[in-house]
Amino acid sequence: MTSLPLLGAAMPLDTLETLRDWVIADQRDLELQDFTTAEVLCGDWQPLVARAQTLLQGYEGRLGIHGPFWGLSLANLDFEVRALVSRRMLQGLEVCAALGATQMVIHSPYTTWDYNNLDNYPDARDRVVSLVHETLAPAVRRAEETGVTMVIENIEDIDTDARCLLADSFDSPAVAVSVDTGHAHYAHGSNGAAPVDYYIRRAGTRLRHVHLQDADGYADRHWGIGQGTINWASVFDAVAPLEGRARLILELRDKAQILPSARWLAERGLAR
Structure with missing residues (x-):
């Protein structure tokens, strides 16, 4: 068994239709992206859940969603x-x-x-901390009851x-x-923040989620891995102590x- 970290992916259900075999074959972590908008959350989202459950028959990996933002x-x-x-x-x-999801991505309140x-x-x-506590108090109680972890993703941080x-x-x-590599690289390149691997190391054992995307340090590109200028070896060195x-x-x-992108990282011995 390889010790390389196992990659997961974020995708809507339409993409899961085509990548289902890749996800399920290795029980990869999955983040569904269909539940972020008010139109969906205030409407009838049960058919989307039913569709997901059908597509995920045989899936035993860690399931999450990107929450509303x-x-x-x-x-x-x-x-x-x-x-x-x-x-x-x-x-x-x-x-x-x-869905039986155990993680929900939410966005950091901190701005440039x-x-x-x-x-x-x-x-x-x-005051920022107090306001966030007031906002999230009901959600934290509900997440504790249902076994969900809300992971706070860096945006402008x-x-x-x-x-x-x-x-x-x-x-x-x-x-x-959560750490988003492209957001961190944007903050580093455009606003003088630390490099991406520092974000990961500073999060330490609090880190439960990483969005992997490549970028140029100027904007939030969400490019394929290897298409931008992130030092991926340093990123995976920083992730390694978390052991999955x-x-x-x-x-x-x-x-x-x-x-x-998964192949690019595998060919360089960084992930599988």
Whole structure:
């Protein structure tokens, strides 16, 4: 048995139709992308769940979803908006319960503006944490009940540690950390943040999920692996101590690049 980490992938059900055999043959981690919008979550999503269950007959891997995120800041100052965000998080968790998913990706509240300004206002850092706790409190309780871990993904984050400390502040198995390699590379190339492997190392044992995508350090490309400028050897060196506890999810804009990206990493002895 190889000790190389096993790759998973993020995809909608339409793509799962074509990649089902690849996913199930090695019971790869899977992240479904069909449940992110208000139109789906406020509508009848049961047929999507039924379709997923049919496609995943024989699947025994770790299943997750990308949770709702469009326009949803976990630290919104408006209490009515926070209530809406709370509702969306709960809707995502109900989908997880119906699917039997054990992980949901949510987005970090920290912005590039925050990096330069949180220490410019008294208690601003504590206020962000407090607002996120208020927003997520019902979801954390529900996630604990259903065995789901919400992983907080870096988006605009320049500070490698802020959202890690935010996750710690919940003191709950229902809240952990995600690193998106392309987002980190964008922050590094455009905003002077640390390189990608630093994000992974700083997350440490909190890290339960990684979005693998290549980029150029200028924008959020979601290119196939090897098409950008990320140092992938350093990324997988940083992931290695986690020994499979973090799901390694190829999250690519062009789903046709999933298998070529997996081959690229396998040919270099980085993953399988």
